[in-house]
Amino acid sequence: MSLGRLIAKGSKRPVFHITTPIFYPNAKPHLGHLYSSLLCDTTRRWYELLGYDTLFTTGTDEHGLKIQLASEKNKFSSPKDFVDVLYREFTKLDQQANIKYSRFIRTTDPDHIENVKKLWTLCWEKNFIYKGTHNGWYSVSDETFYPDSKIVQVTKDGHEISINNPNIDKLGKFINTETRNEVIFQSETNYFFKLSHFRDQLVKLIEQDDPNFIFPPSRARQILRELKGSPLTDLSVSRPSSRIKWGIDVPQDPTQKIYVWFDALCNYITSIGGIDAILSDSTAMVRHGSVTSIHQPAQWWQNTTHVIGKDIIKFHTIYWPSFLLAAGLPLPKQVVVHSHWLSGGVKMSKSLGNVVDPEEMIQYYGSDTMRWFLLENSQLDIDGDFNEKRLHATREQLVSKWGNLINRCCAKKFDLHRAVDTFAGKTTYAEIATELLNEQQRDLFVKLMEQSNDLVEVFHEKFTKFHTNGALKVAWNLLNDTNQFVQISEPWSKSESTQDFVIFTAIEVSRILSILCQPVIPELSNSFLNRIDISLNRRTIDYAKFGFDHEYGGDANKRGRDVPLKRIPYRISV
Known part of the structure; x- marks a missing residue:
């Protein structure tokens, strides 16, 4: 099940x-x-x-x-x-x-x-906030204070030197080493949160109680290094209303505004x-x-x-x-x-x-092309690199490898409705393949059927770990194999039974992929499903198995049906 x-x-x-x-x-x-x-x-x-x-x-x-x-x-x-x-x-x-x-x-x-x-x-009320005086390096961009250990000065010629260096350049600017944003030194009365109290609890949470609390693991290790590398200092959680007017008043002291991150x-x-x-x-x-x-x-x-x-x-x-x-x-x-x-x-x-x-x-290439591109070309712990030519290539691939596969199977020379009526709901697909196909074709069919039936579990493992590029790689591999299956099976030159079986197989893979890719490309997936006349109530995960839907394709081979996705030229930058 x-x-x-x-x-x-x-x-x-x-x-x-x-x-x-x-x-x-x-x-x-x-x-x-x-x-x-x-x-x-x-x-x-x-x-x-x-x-x-x-x-x-x-x-x-x-x-x-x-x-x-x-x-x-x-x-x-x-x-x-x-x-x-x-x-x-x-x-x-x-x-x-x-x-x-x-x-x-x-x-x-x-x-x-x-x-x-x-x-x-x-x-x-639980005594984790108290009033005190703060001296430190403040970043307006980050809206936070940084310790001396995180501050360097950038001199006029671009070199970075420690703030403790006796040759400090009075005309240079100071930055923090975490975000590289500018900081200024200031002293003021604030309310403080006892962040130092929670260091050991956080270490225990990440190391023992819930190792998956921070994901991916590389980021958990990063935070553990920071927690173990130096003690947590208490955190300034308010700012004087005289300096920051736009914020929420501290409940017991309207002369202070609540720190924007606490908010x-x-x-x-x-x-x-x-x-x-x-x-x-x-x-x-x-x-x-x-x-x-x-x-x-x-x-x-x-x-x-x-x-x-x-x-x-x-x-x-x-x-x-x-x-x-x-x-x-x-x-x-x-x-x-x-x-x-x-x-x-x-x-x-x-x-x-x-x-x-x-x-x-999005306006030029479409929202689904943009969605697929970003999810295919990214990993959680590696920076993505946007390239418009690759974005255009993504749309081209969706047209040629997926859209054209469906269009070929819905050509007038075939009868998808007859194929579905003949083969949907069978339990002996391997035997049917042995009877109608040669050994190479049969082996590829078995691979397609098994991978289609495993797709829910494979996608679940990928999506729940935010490994979207891995899921979409699986989708491309399945589409490539399906196109190859149609090409080597040559349904246009075969008997009616073989023709119907090949077309049914190709469309079943497309149907299952279209159902399971709805989270990624919701509009295009539904356009693919519309093209083969899938009922709205049969686009659920319960039907994402080979042969599980036997009520589609009625008008799929009629002339004049719109193609789900069309080619467009590469956008010319102005």
């Missing part, structure tokens, strides 16, 4: 909740924002295909000094007016890329502000009902698309996966678990860390002219 059928027979539907980081809307979204969202969207769609109740939350992080300064620079009357414009750029990109989220949260949402105050109060990280809990709901036994009705389900927010939280970029790993794997532990709240299930996207092998920058506009690419 398939994985999908086992899940469907359970007495209660399991749940899956996945989140992007909430994005900072101080500029238009870039390729990295799309990639985070796409990993979440594809994974959620996969679990939904398996029969899970799913949630996918994303949003924008709208407080902090960067937003305050950006709104002033752009001559907005208030930061709120500024983010009211910018957040729409993120929802627009999601719509263009066919990203289907359950909630788009904004940190200016009233329920979120209340939950941030609740989280602060819980940490305060932002709380969004994950706000999105599924809030802190009080998680701490209680209450249930909450959740609606996603046309499905309404009732689950406890605590159940959603225990099955939550955060997907983040590698640049914010410290905030999600050290700060966030510590805040939750201090407040007496449970931890999410997992934090998945992905790498970044380069362009031409280097970091994107306006000065280099290599910035990729994801909206522009």
Whole structure:
């Protein structure tokens, strides 16, 4: 019995909740924002295909000094007016890329502000927050302080020297070695969180209690090295209102604003009902698309996966678990860390002219081409490298290897409906192949049938480990073998029985792949399924086995049917 059928027979539907980081809307979204969202969207769609109740939350992080300064620079009357414009750029990109989220949260949402105050109060009441004076190196871009050990000076001639070097250049700028962003030294009164208290607990969590809490393992090892390499220092979790006006007031002290990361990280809990709901036994009705389900927010939280970029790993794997532990709240299930996207092998920058506009690419090549390209050409722990020629080649391959395979089998000379009627639902395919095909053709048929029947389990293993390029490599291999099978079997020159068996085999592989690739290319998969007249209620995982659908292909060989995907020329850059 398939994985999908086992899940469907359970007495209660399991749940899956996945989140992007909430994005900072101080500029238009870039390729990295799309990639985070796409990993979440594809994974959620996969679990939904398996029969899970799913949630996918994303949003924008709208407080902090960067937003305050950006709104002033752009001559907005208030930061709120500024983010009211910018957040729409993120929802627009999601719509263009066919990203289907359950909630788009904004940190200016009233329920979120209340939950941030609740989280602060819980940490305060448990004596994990105290008031003190802070001297340190602050990065406006990162909105965080860095210790002396992470600071170097970049001199006028581009050399880096230690801040303890007696030959320090007064005209040089100071940067932190983690993000390479500029820092300034400042002294101020803040509230502090006792981060130092949680070092041993975090080490034990990652090493013993839950080795999969941080994924992939290379990122878990990275955080362990940081935790063991030096003691955690307490974290400044507020900023003076005199310097940062745009933020949430500290509950017991309106002269201070809550640190933007303490604010932002709380969004994950706000999105599924809030802190009080998680701490209680209450249930909450959740609606996603046309499905309404009732689950406890605590159940959603225990099955939550955060997907983040590698640049914010410290905030999600050290700060966030510590805040939750201090407040007496449970931890999410997992934090998945992905790498970044380069362009031409280097970091994107306006000065280099290599910035990729994801909206522009989607508008020309189509959302599904872009989705497939990003998922095929990326790995969690290796930076992706965008190349528009390869994006165009991806569309060409989808047309030639998949679209044309279906078009060939739906040619007027064949009768797909007859083939399906003759061979669907059989239990003796190997014997039929021996009777109708030669040895080479039969062996390739058996390989195609077995791999098609294993595809649910193979895809599940790949998708649940965010190994999307591995899943799509399997898909290409299967399509290549299917095209080869048609070519060496030459159905156009064979008897009716052999012709029907070859066409049936090729379309069955295409049908199963189209069902299972719906999370990756939802529109194109359904176009392929439409082309062979698959009923809407037979596009589920229960039918993703060889010979399981015997009611399709009725009008597939009629003239005048639209092709699912057409070739387009390489885009000419202006």
